[in-house]
Amino acid sequence: MLAKQERAVRTRRAILDAASELFNEVGYEATTIGALLARIDVTRGGLYFHFTTKEQLARAVLDEAVTLEGVRPQAFKLQEWVDIALLLAHRVPREPILRASIRLSVDPVSRRLFGTRWPDWIEVGHGLLVEARDKGELLPHVDPDEIARLLVGAWTGVQLVTEVLPERTLSEEISSLFALILPNIASSGVLARLDTSPYRAERLLQTAHSEVE
Amino acid sequence: MLAKQERAVRTRRAILDAASELFNEVGYEATTIGALLARIDVTRGGLYFHFTTKEQLARAVLDEAVTLEGVRPQAFKLQEWVDIALLLAHRVPREPILRASIRLSVDPVSRRLFGTRWPDWIEVGHGLLVEARDKGELLPHVDPDEIARLLVGAWTGVQLVTEVLPERTLSEEISSLFALILPNIASSGVLARLDTSPYRAERLLQTAHSEVE
Numbered sequence: 001m002l003a004k005q006e007r008a009v010r011t012r013r014a015i016l017d018a019a020s021e022l023f024n025e026v027g028y029e030a031t032t033i034g035a036l037l038a039r040i041d042v043t044r045g046g047l048y049f050h051f052t053t054k055e056q057l058a059r060a061v062l063d064e065a066v067t068l069e070g071v072r073p074q075a076f077k078l079q080e081w082v083d084i085a086l087l088l089a090h091r092v093p094r095e096p097i098l099r100a101s102i103r104l105s106v107d108p109v110s111r112r113l114f115g116t117r118w119p120d121w122i123e124v125g126h127g128l129l130v131e132a133r134d135k136g137e138l139l140p141h142v143d144p145d146e147i148a149r150l151l152v153g154a155w156t157g158v159q160l161v162t163e164v165l166p167e168r169t170l171s172e173e174i175s176s177l178f179a180l181i182l183p184n185i186a187s188s189g190v191l192a193r194l195d196t197s198p199y200r201a202e203r204l205l206q207t208a209h210s211e212v213e
Numbered sequence: 214m215l216a217k218q219e220r221a222v223r224t225r226r227a228i229l230d231a232a233s234e235l236f237n238e239v240g241y242e243a244t245t246i247g248a249l250l251a252r253i254d255v256t257r258g259g260l261y262f263h264f265t266t267k268e269q270l271a272r273a274v275l276d277e278a279v280t281l282e283g284v285r286p287q288a289f290k291l292q293e294w295v296d297i298a299l300l301l302a303h304r305v306p307r308e309p310i311l312r313a314s315i316r317l318s319v320d321p322v323s324r325r326l327f328g329t330r331w332p333d334w335i336e337v338g339h340g341l342l343v344e345a346r347d348k349g350e351l352l353p354h355v356d357p358d359e360i361a362r363l364l365v366g367a368w369t370g371v372q373l374v375t376e377v378l379p380e381r382t383l384s385e386e387i388s389s390l391f392a393l394i395l396p397n398i399a400s401s402g403v404l405a406r407l408d409t410s411p412y413r414a415e416r417l418l419q420t421a422h423s424e425v426e
Contacts (some may be wrong), residue, residue, distance in 0.1 A: 029242055106319045106373055109240055118374050133409055146389055149372060149378070153386070157370020158363060160319055161331050171329070173366070176359055181399045 012050045014040055016064075019057040020100035027103070028058060028110035058104055058114055065101030065117040066124065069089075070205045078186055079194055081125055082178055083204060085155055089174035090201035092159060101160060121152045123192035137190045147185060154181075171198035225263045227253055229277075232270040233313035240316070241271060241323035265340035271317055271327055278314030278330040279337065280304075283418045290345035292407055293397055294338055295391055296417060298368055302387035303414035305372060328352060334365045350403045360398060367394075 020041045022031040031054060037044060051057050070087045074080050078208075092098045105116035129144035158177055162170045178196040186194060222272050231253045235244040244267060250257060263272050281298045305311045319327035342357035351357075371390055375383045386412040395404055 020354055027240065027242060027320065029240060030322070037388055043271075090355060103321065105377075107240065108237060108316065109243070111377065116377055118377060122378075147393070149374065150386065150390055152391070152394060153365075153374035154367035156373060157369065158366035159369065160369060161362065161366035164324065164329055164331060165317075165335075172365065177367070177382035180360070180363060181393050184393055 008049075011042060011046060015042060015050055016060055017045060017056075017096050020061055020096035021053075023058070023061065023100040023103050023110075024096060028054075028107050030206055045144060053183075055113070056123045058110060061097055062104060062114055062117055064097055066120045067098070068124075070201065070208050072204065072208070075136055076190055076194065077128050078137045078182075078190060081128040081132065081151075082194060082196055084124065084128075085151065085178070085198070086171065086196070086198070086201040087204060088155070089159075089198075090172040090205070093170055102156065106156075107161070118152050122148045125151055137187055138185060139187055142185050151181075154185070169198065171201060174198075175213065221262075224255060224259060226262060228255060229270070229273055230309050232264075232267075233274055233309035236271070236274065236289070236313040236316050236323075237309060240321050241267075257331070268326065271323060273319055274310055274313045275317060275330055277310055277329055280311070281337075283414065283421050285417065285421070289350055289403055289407065290341050290348060291350045291395075291403060293363075294341040294345065295340075295395075295407060295409055296386055296413070297337065298364065298375045298387055298391070299384065299409070299411070299414040300417060302372075303387055303418070305401065306383055315317045319369075331365050331369070335361045350400055351398060355398050357388075364394075382411065384414060387411075 015036070019031070019036055022035055024041070026035075033047070036057075040047075048154060051060065060077075068084065069091075071080060071083050074083065088098070092102070101117060104110040104114060105118065125148035126144050129138070129142075129148055131142055132138050133142065154177060155174065158173050159170055162168070162173050165171060168176075175196050175198040178194075182191055182194060182196065215400075228249070232244070232249055235248055235252070239248075240266055243322065246260070246267060249270075250260060253260075264273065280301075281297065282304075284293060284296050287296065301311070305315070314330060316324040317327060318331065338361035341360055342351070342355075343353050346355065367390060371386050372383055375381070375386050388409050389405075391409040393408065393412050395407060399407060
């Protein structure tokens, strides 16, 4: 029974990965169930056990978009805010589902149908920035609302441009983005102790995995 | 003869505006010449005089995307760099062609066909930042390459998010973006004299127009 459940979880994942690749390559409108079946080792019946429509696939992709995997409690709340953005920068080029959720958000048609996850990301960032402010980590002029929204926008656009101009990795670009903005956000004592390295996300994920083992 | 030419210019503009609106609403793939004709007061023959394929329409949109209208020589090169971004922030919500050029750049299918104008924008910004550096306007650690690319990315993403969450205008958001990043770019004497107001673009355009009259 367990083996059967495990297989179902794996099949669902394989379907979502393949659907995400299609969304990324041809967009939401041009994606079809037929093209999806041609790409995966699953029967129509097997697919329908998990998803019966393209809409359900898109919603499932967006359901997984707001992920805090690898984020761990830090001495500074500002570090956790940075970590979320660095972790995503590390994972997005490696995980088709995360790229598809961005794709679905920038596409005018799918966006109209499903909305975007940007408000959720802004809320996550806002919560951390408010905590950071209350702990004295922010410069006095910083408005958590404004900065949370700007970071989600800036992160998204840097990802899109980096996809087209991949001279540097997304991790390097997001690291540079923080180096640019943090001196005007973090109070000076905190600033010197923040880690914005492009390799930080990899280390955070390794630590998380080795603890699980 | 002149009237005829003028009419042709106006017709071409009306066609491009309508095609841009379609690109924005339904995306490149779903846009058809039929839907375009249903929307404009031009015959099929009149359309074909200017454009015979959807591809030509997309290329014409992208040809107009890199525009410096309203930019004027300033005491600081950094101000010109800011002005370009503020002018675009003012114009993009008002001009369907400029929005369509962003739409075509973020869409995976049209991007594969036509590329994006991001490299051109990065080059424009880079040129100004190098001049700014040579005139001593930049802090010593600033890398014009890196900053030019980050700004194009950040600007694009802030535009996309603002479209979905229009609590503030794009001009206000881009003004805030500069307030966030300029203290870590401009040398301090220059910083105090830069104008990043959300109303600056409107003033620049009014001055340009009144001089033409």
